[in-house]
Each structure stands twice: as structure tokens, then as C-alpha cells.
Amino acid sequence: MxxxxxxxxxxxxxxxxxxxxxxxxxxxxxxxxxxxxxxxxxxxxxxxxxxxxxxxxxxxxxxxxxxxxxxxxxxxxxxxxxxxxxATRRMELQLYLMSFTDDMRRRGLTPATELLHCGSEAPPPETAGALGLAPRQPAYRLVRRRRADGVPLAVERGWYHPRRVPGLPDLDLTSSLYDQLAQHYDLRLDHARQTVRSEAADRETARLLGIRAGDPLLVFRRVSSASGVPVEDMTSWYRGDRYEVTMQLDRTVPAEHGGNP
The missing domain is CATH 1.10.10.10 (Winged helix-like DNA-binding domain superfamily/Winged helix DNA-binding domain)
Known part of the structure; x- marks a missing residue:
């Protein structure tokens, strides 16, 4: 004690x-x-x-x-x-396209990944649309738990286009997935659209993260592509007591808004 x-x-x-x-x-x-x-x-x-x-x-x-x-x-x-x-100090979570493994190593922490599920299933309509799949066309569903220095930090539930990554379940999915995509398929994810929301942990996610049901989570949904081709639709649940989001804001105005302040 x-x-x-x-x-x-x-x-x-x-x-x-x-x-x-x-x-x-x-x-x-x-x-x-x-x-x-x-x-x-x-x-x-x-x-x-x-x-x-x-x-x-x-x-x-x-x-x-x-x-x-x-x-x-x-x-x-x-x-x-x-x-x-x-309280445990929160890690700064910046919004850029980097694998969890690389991010934790950059912080001086030891990453670890547990594969919880990988199989072929029909994704929900929103995911099928994001990946350019026909309705009810199967995709690979991947669920992993991510740790740093032994502490569970995130649960990832992702969908992957089967024609872009054939044989995905045969890869070592406990290592950096982005490294695996580059090595086996010559795919380098270079663009993503990401949304962020807050959410209370459900019982299953809370169990996986070692927290209580109802505890706060940061939830990121990211649709990633390589050379303009959609590959990944992944949602990650991060512990709210371990992370804070940092964004750099510049005073710029999208062209369609006419440039007026």
C-alpha cells in the first residue's frame, strides 16, 4: 500500500x-x-x-x-x-497521422498491443460508404487493446477494405499495423479525416481499460486513405483520465467563406 x-x-x-x-x-x-x-x-x-x-x-x-x-x-x-x-498526469494527444506504437516510443514508453478480434464481417452502412464498399460486402474487422508501460490506454475497433489488405488476419497484428501495411501491401496512409467526441465508457470498454463504467473517454473516428484510396475506418476509445487533446489553431479562413473575418 x-x-x-x-x-x-x-x-x-x-x-x-x-x-x-x-x-x-x-x-x-x-x-x-x-x-x-x-x-x-x-x-x-x-x-x-x-x-x-x-x-x-x-x-x-x-x-x-x-x-x-x-x-x-x-x-x-x-x-x-x-x-x-x-491524479496521473495526462498525456498530450496531438492530432496527426501516426501509429500508436510510434507515438508511445516517441514518448519514451514501451507500447504493447493485444489482438482481441480479427475476422471478416459486414460493416455498418456508414463504414461501407466510407470505404467504398457495396452494401453488406464483408470487410475485415479488427479489435485491439493498446498499452503503454503495461497500462491499458485505448481500445481500437477498426474496419479495413478487403481488397486493399487481402490476408490481413495472417499478419502480426500485435505490432504496428501501419508498418505492416507498408511492408506487405506497400500502403502508406497519407491522408485521414478524423472526428473527436466525448463518451461515457460502456461496461465492455470499461472492463478492457480497467476503469469504471461511465468514466469519461475521448473517442476518435478516423477514415484513412493511401494515395486517395480509402483503406481504414477506425474508432479509438482513449481513457479520459490519461489524455488531453492539443490543437494548433491559425487564423485562416476556408476559401469558400470568401476570406472575410
Missing amino acids: PQTVTPATPASTTDRVVDGPTPKHAQLREILRRAIERELPPGSPIPSERDLAERYQVSRLTVRSAIGKLVEEGLLTRARGKGTFT
């Missing part, structure tokens, strides 16, 4: 809760925020409400209010029956 880490003994007025114009819960929140950012590694348990109330000479209601705000901000997380812990 991890040892509870207590913030350093107050050494100045900035480490004490005092009477004044700033509400006590706000003062305590900032004290805890500094401790989280400077002293406590991710996953560290913080003292109980009672201990914090005694330490800073405030009511437990004040402590509860301060902690609740830090939970809302994503700096703390509550585990029922276990206590309150510093």
Missing part, C-alpha cells in the same frame, strides 16, 4: 490558512495545489479530511470544498473505499 504523503510543515503564511478576505477553502486549495505540483508524484494518497482539518485548523467542510475543486480540475482523483490520490 502506498504511504500517505503529508505536505510539508507550514513555514510561512502562504502555507497556513488564516482569517482574511480570501475564503479558507480557497487558501487550503492553493496550499494543496502547491504540494501536488511540487512534492507529490502521481498516484500519491493525500491525508484524510480529518487529518487536513486538524493540521490546518479548519472545518472538514472547508477541506471537502477544497478537495472537491481540485478533483474537478483533474489534480486529484477519488477512489471509493480507498481515499483521494494525486
